[in-house]
Amino acid sequence: ELYLKRVEQHDGTLNSFITVTPELALEQARAADARLADGTAGPLTGIPIAHKDLFCTRGVRTSCGSKMLDNFIAPYESAITQRLLDAGTVMLGKTNMDEFAMGSSNESSFYGPVRNPWDTRRIPGGSSGGSAAAVAARLCAAATGTDTGGSIRQPAGFTGITGLKPTYGRLSRWGMIAYASSLDQGGPMARSAEDCAMLMQAMAGFDERDSTSVDQPVPDYSAELNKPLAGLRVGLPREYFAEGLDASIADVIGAAITQLQALGAEVKDISLPNAELAIPAYYVIASAEASSNLSRFDGVRFGYRCENPTDLNDLYLRSRAEGFGDEVKRRIMVGTYALSAGYYDAYYLQAQKIRRMIKNDFMAAFDEVDVILSPTSPAPAFALGEKIDDPVNLYLTDIYTITANLAGIPGIALPAGFASGLPVGMQLLGRYFSEPQLLNIAHQYQ
Numbered sequence: 171e172l173y174l175k176r177v178e179q180h181d182g183t184l185n186s187f188i189t190v191t192p193e194l195a196l197e198q199a200r201a202a203d204a205r206l207a208d209g210t211a212g213p214l215t216g217i218p219i220a221h222k223d224l225f226c227t228r229g230v231r232t233s234c235g236s237k238m239l240d241n242f243i244a245p246y247e248s249a250i251t252q253r254l255l256d257a258g259t260v261m262l263g264k265t266n267m268d269e270f271a272m273g274s275s276n277e278s279s280f281y282g283p284v285r286n287p288w289d290t291r292r293i294p295g296g297s298s299g300g301s302a303a304a305v306a307a308r309l310c311a312a313a314t315g316t317d318t319g320g321s322i323r324q325p326a327g328f329t330g331i332t333g334l335k336p337t338y339g340r341l342s343r344w345g346m347i348a349y350a351s352s353l354d355q356g357g358p359m360a361r362s363a364e365d366c367a368m369l370m371q372a373m374a375g376f377d378e379r380d381s382t383s384v385d386q387p388v389p390d391y392s393a394e395l396n397k398p399l400a401g402l403r404v405g406l407p408r409e410y411f412a413e414g415l416d417a418s419i420a421d422v423i424g425a426a427i428t429q430l431q432a433l434g435a436e437v438k439d440i441s442l443p444n445a446e447l448a449i450p451a452y453y454v455i456a457s458a459e460a461s462s463n464l465s466r467f468d469g470v471r472f473g474y475r476c477e478n479p480t481d482l483n484d485l486y487l488r489s490r491a492e493g494f495g496d497e498v499k500r501r502i503m504v505g506t507y508a509l510s511a512g513y514y515d516a517y518y519l520q521a522q523k524i525r526r527m528i529k530n531d532f533m534a535a536f537d538e539v540d541v542i543l544s545p546t547s548p549a550p551a552f553a554l555g556e557k558i559d560d561p562v563n564l565y566l567t568d569i570y571t572i573t574a575n576l577a578g579i580p581g582i583a584l585p586a587g588f589a590s591g592l593p594v595g596m597q598l599l600g601r602y603f604s605e606p607q608l609l610n611i612a613h614q615y616q
């Protein structure tokens with residue numbers, strides 16, 4: 171009730187929720203009370219959380235931030251939200267996001283932008299900006315997000331919370347509305363690494379309904395939280411601490427590195443030689459996969475349908491023209507172009523080769539160091555509207571986060587400090603399935 175009241179009081183300003191589900195929340199809270207009474211409660215029983223509006227939730231509108239799905243009531247529950255439900259969490263509602271998770275500022279949402287609780291003239295980051303703002307403003311205790319190119323880590327960094335993008339395949343994608351299937355991964359967003367560890371425990375596990383789900387035992391994510399950092403080898407990619415990095419961010423990250431050294435970590439200069447190819451490769455691959463995934467929204471099977479179509483072609487054309495926003499259309503066109511006969515080799519195939527080179531860079535780096543440290547973004551949260559007319563400039567802000575998705579490795583974002591009163595995020599990338607280690611380092615730092 172307290173959290174619902176906070177949502178009512180503050181979300182008029184923040185716009186972090188698309189749908190609030192008070193009745194369902196109170197019903198789930200009563201079920202949690204019953205579990206507490208009969209001794210079947212776990213650590214997450216009764217914890218009020220929110221889900222990014224990209225996770226299908228049975229009987230609840232699941233819009234994906236789009237007019238296309240404004241009227242879509244999911245008939246089934248996603249794997250991740252079902253696991254959290256089974257753990258006894260209470261869902262307060264569904265959070266705002268960039269349309270179909272395409273964006274870095276939450277300004278492409280059909281439901282309007284989200285505001286950063288630290289400065290409401292600024293963006294909270296995206297695409298999981300609603301989840302980040304809601305956690306940062308204490309409108310929920312934790313939230314789910316998804317990360318295709320940084321959408322958990324970048325908004326976590328901009329709002330001063332902790333967010334984990336797990337190894338690709340660690341969490342089931344079943345029931346997550348697909349953006350770029352080879353890059354998408356759900357994950358927890360919370361106040362601390364310790365909270366993320368508890369959420370991961372409930373969220374992780376094999377799922378035969380997702381063909382890329384990994385059938386590997388789930389570790390105890392809290393087991394290593396208190397391990398000392400002595401001897402930890404931290405790599406600093408010289409390509410990331412270069413031109414384009416705001417001096418105020420570099421200062422905060424520099425101080426964070428000193429603190430990690432004081433905790434026993436050894437710092438090493440490393441190279442990720444193909445780093446500058448990551449953004450062009452990512453935006454070709456992500457757009458190509460998106461153009462294919464979004465072909466299902468045809469006005470027939472899901473969501474929005476135009477009025478009075480004259481024939482089937484008119485139905486397809488107008489439903490998509492009226493249902494999708496500008497950024498989504500831009501991605502569909504770029505992706506369709508990149509996959510077209512005659513251009514496939516020049517763009518898509520080339521991007522896939524770069525993807526492999528980027529992965530190899532990481533594998534070589536992890537021979538020398540245990541984790542790789544960087545800022546989450548090159549500058550602090552910018553003002554609403556500042557980059558809205560310049561998509562390429564906006565794409566460039568993803569520079570530190572998208573490589574992890576291309577390689578499939580895990581990454582955590584955590585608060586490193588403040589610059590001019592705004593949170594600065596620090597990112598740690600690790601080897602495949604090194605989530606316990608990333609959580610350990612983040613917890614020791616916090």
Ligand code: GLN
Pocket residue numbers: 271272273274296297316317318319320321322349456568
């Ligand atoms: N900003 C990136 C994009 O627009 C990443 C978004 C995401 O991770 N969902 O594609």
